Amino acid sequence: MTRIYNFSAGPSMLPEAVLRRAGEDILDWGGSGMSVMEMSHRGKHFGAIAERAEADLRELLAIPPEYKVLFLQGGATAQFAMVPMNLLRDRTAACYVDTGIWSGKAMEEASRYCQVGVAATAKAGGFTTVPPRSEWRIDSEAAYLHYTSNETINGVEFQDVPDSAGLPLVCDMSSNILSRPVDVSRFGLIYAGAQKNMGPAGITVVIVREDLIGKTIPGTPTVFDYKKHADNGSMLNTPPTYIWYLLGLVLDWLKQQGGVAGIEAQNIRKAQKLYAAIDASAFYSNPIDPAFRSRMNVPFRLADAGLEKIFAAEAAGHGLVALEGHRSVGGLRASIYNAMPEAGVDALIAFMADFERRYG
Amino acid sequence: MTRIYNFSAGPSMLPEAVLRRAGEDILDWGGSGMSVMEMSHRGKHFGAIAERAEADLRELLAIPPEYKVLFLQGGATAQFAMVPMNLLRDRTAACYVDTGIWSGKAMEEASRYCQVGVAATAKAGGFTTVPPRSEWRIDSEAAYLHYTSNETINGVEFQDVPDSAGLPLVCDMSSNILSRPVDVSRFGLIYAGAQKNMGPAGITVVIVREDLIGKTIPGTPTVFDYKKHADNGSMLNTPPTYIWYLLGLVLDWLKQQGGVAGIEAQNIRKAQKLYAAIDASAFYSNPIDPAFRSRMNVPFRLADAGLEKIFAAEAAGHGLVALEGHRSVGGLRASIYNAMPEAGVDALIAFMADFERRYG
Known part of the structure; x- marks a missing residue:
């Protein structure tokens, strides 16, 4: 068995230690005689697994006690509707910062429930930067201000809250949670699909200040009501138990990496060396304002765009897979989340140099 | 390692062969160098897994080509809202058959979107039967007629469509799909959470006649729109990939059991012998009309209700776990889905006889 380096934007690589641990437990978790995926979500075994995952997430992100942590289904796309349905309360408008394809999707869905004010947009420049905070126009009557901390497709990341x-x-x-420390107390609500930095696809973490929830707009489906999930410990209905357990294993691994601060040091090193390799060559380029380059998703182009398909195909032959850019923008992209080993980035950089020697 | 017999109502037992296969693949699926849970949902490997699962489900249930098969998130509870949101179209009412706790939940959620007509209810008798079809009152102006083919908590099952x-x-x-043959062409829409007969929790199968979808009521979240999922091959957003794969392994196992007809024969045998054991003793009882007893969920009481907790605790000590009834109704319940081996039912019957000898 040869494990490859998978640069997919998500679902994406998981730590090998997590996979091995899941494999060891698969027929019998902790002497229970059951796989975790067979356990009742109401039983003591799964209860312990679920509580441990929440406690570890609270520890890793230093989540204050007045915040609820929810484990939901539906991905960020469900959150695009749930956020306005729950947080509008008596307001009729919300403010969004438009920094790329994902913030655009959030705005589009929100516009079905409220007036969407655009606090700032980077559209004119092709989403290569974040507009200066001093130029944002924030409607003081809006229910909330929404932004996307890392644009997975465009490769733009906020460096501060x-x-x-x-x-x-x-x-x-979704695409940079747990990759760097963040002051949760600055937020009303944080949401993130698991499939980049937290586990397999199928679970979504929501961290919400409890005073913000409890009032939904008419027509909100019961499973879209944060308060009902909070009041039931995320077991309003059957949760995705096995994915919740796997997310817990990832959190356990993260603690062994020195927590969020420890993984951030690795992420900075990985990103810096990959951008340095791109910048050092006229053969490769990255269009993003250096002040907002993403540590997680590194899009790049070849000077000769006709070579990009060849690059991706040859890289795959060398065990470096899923380097194609998102279908909506093309080009190439290396997603280097927490679980991508530094050796994977080194292998990519070596391949890039070799490819340039052969085709440059 | 000793595997136990798990009588949980869901999540519930999975075939050991499925768990072993998942364990073998966990670091490297089919020489891909990746776990299935790491694969991009847009890549060729996962595409093959997803297509195979759909093809197997179509084969097992003989699903006609004019039906779409969707793999969604949110469980049956999400479907309670999605069904009226998508199927009301220009109508303002829907008809429901009220046979227990789960049909009641479906009705309650639907009543937020339309007028709910009760075609028939078994409430007066404590949900122990299905009212005769001849007595149902169906509103011809209703958008659809909804029923729950198996009441997981009450233990009542329709024997015909x-x-x-x-x-x-x-x-x-949800709780009897794939346990018996069913003529899909009789239905407008079938939905089922996976965690009883199809796999782990976290994925919901929807089988819908394609002419019924494409028009949603105002305010329907995008991820609640069947048509959008259908048009995107259930990849409107990132699907729960690993659970989809596990569901596929269960379908593969089911084909090896002789398909739905083969498993039905096993299910009939398991249920008949368990009900026979209950009926043969004055120590145990099952209150359900024999014509509608569930093959999947067998609730039972002890003549001395004070012994029920002792029964469940002692049974667990013998490797027969999760026999407590649902918290809303109490008593005991044995859920004996497709993956419960006949040997598990035999072991339960032997334990029941022994318990009666000691306490009867």
């Missing part, structure tokens, strides 16, 4: 001018701050953190 | 008087027939088949 923006000031929200007093509005509850809502963040889609 | 009811006539819907020309309305699209909608069925929550």
Whole structure:
């Protein structure tokens, strides 16, 4: 068996230690005589697994006690509707920062439930930067301010938490949660699909300040009501138990990496060396404002775009897979989440140099 | 390692062969160098897994080509809202058959979107039977007729598909799908959470006649739109890939059991011998009308209700776990889905006889 380096934007690589552990437990978890995927979500075994995952997430992100942590289904796409349905309360407008394809999707869905004010947009420049905070126009009557901390497709990442001018701050953190420390107390709500930095696809983490929930707009489906999930420990209905357990294994692994600060040091090293390799060559290029380059998703182009398909195919032959850019933008992209070993980035850089020697 | 017999109502037992196969693949699926849970849902490997699962499900249930098969998130509870949101179209009412706790939940959620007509209810008798079809009152102006083919908590199961008087027939088949043959062409829509007969929790199968979808009520979240999922091969957003794969392994196992007809023969044998043991003793009882007893969920009481906790605890000590009844009704319950081996039912019957000898 040869494990490859998988640069997919998500679902994406998981730590090999997590997979091995899941394999060891698969017929019998902790002497229970059952696989975790067979356990009742109401039983003591799964209860312990679920609680441990929440406790570890609270520890890793230093989540204050007045925040609820929810484990839901439906991915960020469900959150695009759930956020306005739950957080509008008596307001009729919400503010969004438009930094790329994912914030655009969040805005489009929200516009079905409220007036969407655009606090700032980077569209004119092709989504290669974040507009300066001083130029944002925030409607003080809006229910909340929403932004996307890392644009998975465009490769643009906020390096700091923006000031929200007093509005509850809502963040889609799907593609950089747990990759760097963040002050949760600055937020009203954080949501993130698991399939980049937390586990397999099929579970979504929501961290929400409890005073913000409890009032939904008419027509909100029961399973879209944060308060009902919070009141039932995320077991309003059957949760995706096995994925919840796997997410817990990833959190356990993360603690062994020195937590979020420890993994951030690795992520900085991995990203810096990959961008340095791109910048050092006229053969490769990355269009993003250096102040907002993503540590997680590194899009790049070849000077001769006709070579990009060849690059991806040859890389795959060398065990470096899923380097094609998103179908909506083309080009190439290396997603280097927490679980991508530094050796994987080194192998990619070596392949890039070799490819340039042969085709440059 | 000693595997136990798990009588949980769901999540529930999975075939040991499925768990072993998942364990073998966990670091490297088919020489891909990746776990299935690491694969991009857009890549060729997962594409093959997803297509195979759909093809096997179509084969097992003989699903006609004019039906779409969707793999969604959110469980039956999400379907309770999605069904009216998608199937009401220009109508303002829907008809429901009320046979227990789960049909009640479906009705309650639907009543938030439309007028719910009760075609028939078994409430007066404590949900121990299905009202005769001849007594149902079906509103011809209703958008659809909904029923729950097996009441997991109450232990009541339809033995035939009811006539819907020309309305699209909608069925929550969560707890008996794939346990017996069913004529899909009789239905407008079938939905089922996976965690009883199809796999781990976290994926929901929807089988829907394609002419019924494409029009949703205002305010329907995008991820609740069947048509959008159908048009995107259930990849409108990232699906729960690993659970989809595990569901596929269960379908593969089911084909090896002789398909739905083969497993039905096993299910009939298991249920008949368990009900026979209950009926043969005054120490145990099952309150359900024999014509509608569930083959999947067998609730039973002890003549001395004070012994029920002792029964469940002692049974667990013998490797027969999760026999407690649902917290809303109490008593005892043995869920004996497809994956419960006949030897597990035999072991339960032997334990029941022994317990009666000691306490009767």
